[in-house]
Amino acid sequence: MSLDGDTAHHSLCALLAEADRLSTIHCATPGETVAVVEYLLAICFASGTCPSSDEEWRTWVIEERDLGHASDWLADQPDDAWDLFHPEVPLGQNALLAPCFHESGTGTAQLVIEHAGDYNQHFDHHHLERDEPLPAAEAFRAMLTQHVYAPYGRARMSGRELGPTVTNLAAGRLTGRIRVVALGRTLGETLRLNLYPPEGPGKPLNTSWTSGGVERRNFTEKARPRTPRSSADLHSALGRSVLLRPSRGPDGGIVVDRVLIGAGEVLDLDVERHLQDAVLIRALNGLEKPLWPSPTRALWRDAHALYGSVKDAETGLYARLRSLPYERKGPGALYQMWAVGLLTNKALPVAWTQGVYPYAPGMAGHLFRASRRGSDIAEYVASSLKRAAVVASEIAYPAARAADDSRQSARFDARWKFWPFAAQPFYELLDEVIEEGLVDGDDPVSRPLVDYARVLVTAARTQLSHCLDSLPPNHRGHRARARAQQRFEDDMDSVKAPAEIRGGTAHD
CATH class of the missing domain: 1.10.132 (Topoisomerase I; Chain A, domain 4)
Known part of the structure; x- marks a missing residue:
């Protein structure tokens, strides 16, 4: 299902309304798919479509609780708040970048993690200047991926207008670790498996940099990490400042032809509260840290850490999975655990790494x-x-x-x-x-x-x-x-x- 520019509002409504009739969603890369799932979870949390306790979570999963309330809630939201190209509150973007756009805007390659390199990859920046417009739906999904997975680095823009720290790109909240998504047999079941008793009230959802009542950083001084105010806030955090310029494609459809990317929000995350899916392993320094992607060690070689979490965890996603009643509905696993990470060489993205591991209760x-x-x-x-x-x-x-x-x-x-x-x-x-x-x-x-x-x-x-x-x-x-x-x-x-x-x- 597409998520098209100014119709993103209605496309997301339809996606949630049809969640139990869709087997899954497929995007261009594993990271992009994770980013879309994260955004759907944020909408569920913002609308209050989430269990209030671990016991209620089990009921939601077992009884296949309908997610229609999230779709209805979203349908009641004003269209302006979900307009990808709104002049003042563009969806998922920072309109404050507008004064810098003429000088520092680039071609759309900078928006796509796999194309952007380290945002300054070539001496003459030729690859960032190529005229390769993106359909609005692709640009929206690429922007979500930037918010979640973008690596650290230096933005290709001047700090004269907004302040020098607008060029300091911090790593996204899933960069440098493995994100595990529990997969069900439908998109609806996948969302229910990954929902949890929320942290904080439903709102605010981050629909743009200048809306939602969140006091965000400025770019005149070093960023001070902020603690997410709710689960909706966490899963929709704006890890990059992004601004997209719309244009008309050859077929008359809306496309994005120029982009600008600067520094975004920096979050202060607590492993137990904000990393429900973290697989904790002991690093060389003796401290525990979430499982991270390795360029020399295939992900499946550490699958035992994932199953160990299901076996032993006292809280979080894995404890909830272990609590599901033992039930077999024919051959095959009832669920799968999908592990995704982004391999980087310092600031340069290299490749996505992933693995899918079956799980049956009991x-x-x-x-x-x-x-x-x-x-x-x-x-x-x-x-x-x-x-x-x-x-x-x-x-x-x-x-x-x-x-x-x-x-x-x-x-x-x-x-x-x-x-x-x-x-x-x-x-x-x-x-x-x-x-x-x-x-x-x-x-x-x-x-x-x-x-x-x-x-x-x-x-x-x-x-x-x-x-x-x-x-x-x-x-x-x-x-x-x-x-x-x-x-x-x-x-x-x-x-x-x-x-x-x-x-x-x-x-x-």
Whole structure:
């Protein structure tokens, strides 16, 4: 369903009214989809369409409470407050940027996180000046994504008009961490799963920088983080100052042809109160922090932290999920937990990372064990591939300098093939555990784990063989190949190997 410029009001009304007849919403990127879900949650909170307690939340989910009140509330709001191109209170924007627009406005690439780079990516800024208008609906969703996920950096504008700190772009409230959205079988169920007893009164909803009764920062001094006044305020926070210029497209429809982006709000967030979905893990400094996206570690390798939260959490999203009654309506998981993060290199966005993990009420412990053991098995096999590569390198190149050791062994290191391959068997393991739960409620994990381990070891053995094909076809090369393969097999038979690899079972 589209969210078109000056008809955003009516499109959002229809989206909420039809929520239980829509399976989901699909946007251009995972982050954009999360941003739209966040905005729909904000509307629900602002309208009071939310449970008042955890007990009422369970009732809402089980009885599939209708979200029509949120649609009705939104329909009663004045159209001017929801006009994407209103001259004084443009939806989601800061009209105070208008005096800077002529000097600092750019092409629409700056609005789209995946296109904008670090907002000053190229020396001549040519990519930001290209005339590539965006349909109003796309511009609206891109703006929501900026508010939620935009990384820190330096705005491409002058601070002469509004103050020097308008150029200091702070990171969005979901930047640098994994956001987990509980998914149901319809959009309505997804919204109900992610609603919660609200923090503060329903309003204010942030419809623009200069409306809503929120005392916002100025740009003459460093921003002072403010505490969100309500759940509606939190989920609609304006993490960027944005201004969009409308124009007419070739077909007569409204498009956005120029944009301007400056600093936005900075929030003071409390993990327990404002990060209902946070998966807390211990960092190297010993402190707990929300799970963050990593460029070197695939998200599925930490799925056990997600299931551990469901198993052990006392408050928040995961405690509520665990409280749902055990009920199976045929094969497959009732719910899924969708984890999304934005990978960045300092101020430069790199890629979205995501994973979808099944959940069935009553199976948190089993899924935690499967994901924990599944990750351990994959880690062990990958380490064995690394050790085999080192053996091959030491025999093939005995005279190599110490400085060249890592480069030489990298030629035979099959981990770069193994890790991308291992993801799908891991997801299949989780699905199989849930299916096995229908047959064996006491131990639905052991058999799927042994099958999973067998798949990984067989694939790793083949991948290692392919990597060793680059050895020279002489006596030394043949010996290096044989010794490397034997080292791998010795690791698979070692008493240190996970029991599943050796054909047994292990219980935590």
